[in-house]
Amino acid sequence: MLNYKFDWAIVTSGKYYEWLVSGLYVTLKLSAVSIALSFLLGLIIAMMRMSQVRPVRWFAHGYLEFFRNTPLLVQIFFWYFGSYKVLPQSVNDWLVRQDFEFAAAVIALTIYTSAFIAEDIRSGVRSIPKEQMEAARSSGFSYVGSMRYIILPQAVRLTIPPLINQFLNLMKNSSLAMTIGVMELTYQARQVESYTFKGFEAFTAATLVYLVLSFLITGLMTLYNKKVLQPIKGH
Amino acid sequence: MESGLDFKVIWENLSYFFIGRYPKGPLGGVGLTLYLAAVSLLLSFLGGLVLGLLSVSRHKYVRWCSEGIIQSIRGMPLLMVIFWMYFLMPALAGRPLPEAWTVIAALTLFTSSYMSQIVRAGIEGIPRGQMEAAISTGLSHGQAMFHIILPQALRNMIPSFVNQFVSMIKDTSLAFIVGVSELTHVATQMNNRTMLYPTEIFLFIAVIYFIMCFAFTELSRWLERRLAWRKSI
Numbered sequence: 001m002l003n004y005k006f007d008w009a010i011v012t013s014g015k016y017y018e019w020l021v022s023g024l025y026v027t028l029k030l031s032a033v034s035i036a037l038s039f040l041l042g043l044i045i046a047m048m049r050m051s052q053v054r055p056v057r058w059f060a061h062g063y064l065e066f067f068r069n070t071p072l073l074v075q076i077f078f079w080y081f082g083s084y085k086v087l088p089q090s091v092n093d094w095l096v097r098q099d100f101e102f103a104a105a106v107i108a109l110t111i112y113t114s115a116f117i118a119e120d121i122r123s124g125v126r127s128i129p130k131e132q133m134e135a136a137r138s139s140g141f142s143y144v145g146s147m148r149y150i151i152l153p154q155a156v157r158l159t160i161p162p163l164i165n166q167f168l169n170l171m172k173n174s175s176l177a178m179t180i181g182v183m184e185l186t187y188q189a190r191q192v193e194s195y196t197f198k199g200f201e202a203f204t205a206a207t208l209v210y211l212v213l214s215f216l217i218t219g220l221m222t223l224y225n226k227k228v229l230q231p232i233k234g235h
Numbered sequence: 236m237e238s239g240l241d242f243k244v245i246w247e248n249l250s251y252f253f254i255g256r257y258p259k260g261p262l263g264g265v266g267l268t269l270y271l272a273a274v275s276l277l278l279s280f281l282g283g284l285v286l287g288l289l290s291v292s293r294h295k296y297v298r299w300c301s302e303g304i305i306q307s308i309r310g311m312p313l314l315m316v317i318f319w320m321y322f323l324m325p326a327l328a329g330r331p332l333p334e335a336w337t338v339i340a341a342l343t344l345f346t347s348s349y350m351s352q353i354v355r356a357g358i359e360g361i362p363r364g365q366m367e368a369a370i371s372t373g374l375s376h377g378q379a380m381f382h383i384i385l386p387q388a389l390r391n392m393i394p395s396f397v398n399q400f401v402s403m404i405k406d407t408s409l410a411f412i413v414g415v416s417e418l419t420h421v422a423t424q425m426n427n428r429t430m431l432y433p434t435e436i437f438l439f440i441a442v443i444y445f446i447m448c449f450a451f452t453e454l455s456r457w458l459e460r461r462l463a464w465r466k467s468i
Contacts, residue, residue: 069401069448070441071408073419078441081426082434085240175312179412186314199322207315214310 007198011205016192020205023188030102030184031171034109038170039163041110042117049122060118067115073176075112080104080180105177113170117163124159125151157228164221171213185209244432245439248425252440255416263416265443271335271410271417272403275342279403280396282343283350290355293376301351308348313406317341321413338410346403353395357388393462397455401448408444418443 010016048060067075080101084092095103128151136146178187189206193199245252255263262270289301308316320341325332361384369379411420422440426433 065449065452066445069405069445069452071405071419071444073408073411074422074437074441074444077419077423077426078434078437082437085434172310172312175314176409178314186312186318190318193322203315203319203322207311207319210312210315211307211310215306218306218310 004200006201008201010196010198011192011201016196016202019188019192020185020202020209023183023185023206024209026102026182026184027171027174030105030109030174030177030182031167034106034113034170034174035167037106037110038113038117038166041114042121045114045118046121046125049118050125064115064118067112068119072108072112072173073179076105076108076176076180079108083107101177101180101182104180105174105182109170109174109177112173113166116166116169120162120166121155121159124155124162127158128154157232160224161221161229164217164224168214168217171217172210175210240435240438241432242435242439244425244429245435251425252418252421252443255421261416264418264421265447267335267415268404268407268417269447271339271342271407271415272400275339275346275407276396276400276403278339278343279346279350279399282347283354286347286351287354287358288380290351291358305348305351308345311345313341313345313409314412316345317409317413320344334413334415335410338407338413338415342403342406345406346399349402350396350399353392353399354388357392357395358384360391361388390462394455394459397451397458401451401455404448404451405444 011020045060045063048056049064051057051060083095083104087095132150132154133146136150137143141149174184175186177184178190181187183191185206189202192202196202252264254266255261257263257266261267286301286305289297290305292298292301317338320337321334324337324340358380365383365387366376366379369383370376374382407417408419410417411423414420416424418440422436426436429436
């Protein structure tokens with residue numbers, strides 16, 4: 001260890017630098033696609049969880065508990081190795097024509113994260129006092145109208161910080177996609193290590209990139225809390 | 236492929252999924268998963284306590300340093316922490332180390348930084364008057380922290396700790412990447428060997444993980460209700 005020669009040039013220029021940059025690009029793409037989809041799915045599941053129809057509510061509850069209490073890695077393996085037996089043939093054919101590793105990673109990340117997002121949305125809605133709904137209804141709003149104009153605008157504001165937190169988790173979790181051969185940042189860092197034996201430099205570079213991304217997202221959240229939430233709460 | 240699911244491969248290898256080759260060989264499967272999770276949780280409890288106490292220290296440099304460490308680890312994917320440990324620990328020790336150790340170290344480091352936030356929130360949740368009252372009865376700051384504040388704070392943190400154990404069980408699945416033969420690794424091995432039953436194998440271990448994690452999630456909810464009830468009296 002002591003007579004190890006550092007060679008930072010390999011990760012700041014040349015072929016290996018390009019590998020890492022392409023890894024970053026895949027990480028960002030994977031995260032962005034999964035964030036958008038998991039938000040939509042999370043919203044749907046949250047609505048189902050609050051539905052008046054009992055079987056719908058039960059289904060959403062089961063979905064939440066199952067996907068929250070199973071490791072993401074196992075879910076990734078399930079979609080990548082095992083989904084062909086449970087999906088319809090047409091879906092399988094379509095998936096194989098896509099970039100299958102990437103698609104499996106998106107499916108797993110989306111489903112896993114949507115379960116957490118749904119709970120955050122639900123607790124956002126529940127944190128709005130019941131009286132608000134009653135007041136809205138008694139002043140003539142319909143149920144949908146009071147949801148849309150009174151409850152949801154407030155709930156969304158409160159839900160944004162935990163949502164940003166979930167997006168941060170998703171970005172970090174996207175590193176697991178390397179296990180099925182998606183060439184994202186962690187995959188490339190490992191690749192550089194095995195080609196050059198310069199693991200220290202490769203991992204440092206990848207770690208710094210993750211830290212910058214994390215701090216950017218955390219900074220966004222702090223800014224939001226300061227500029228938007230605090231003025232509303234009035235302290 | 237229209238033959239449906241065939242779980243025979245699971246029943247034939249059931250003990251391999253649960254305990255690996257134990258007692259003739261090393262412990263593996265569910266047994267090793269729980270072992271890794273329990274040891275790492277115990278160590279992270281200590282680590283989280285230390286980091287949490289440092290992050291509410293009265294000295295601002297201590298506070299800044301611990302905050303820097305906590306935020307850096309929280310900003311990294313766990314997989315990256317595992318690679319770092321896998322790569323650095325043998326280099327620092329100057330000899331090969333068992334992979335399980337590197338995973339325990341990584342899980343401990345990672346979870347400690349999350350636990351420290353729970354510890355800090357727990358300490359900050361105790362009314363300030365308690366500390367002032369303790370100091371005015373003649374205790375030092377440290378004594379007040381250990382005898383008055385922490386015991387109360389820790390009790391409130393119990394549900395969060397149990398929740399963290401659930402995350403820990405899920406996180407141990409990453410040990411697969413460095414070849415530790417816990418449940419996920421056993422499953423991938425079995426999948427590579429048989430080739431024909433990936434759906435059955437991964438569905439089965441998903442259910443096993445679910446049973447373990449859900450049991451502890453429910454325990455944490457029960458504890459939360461019980462502690463809330465006790466507090467109200």
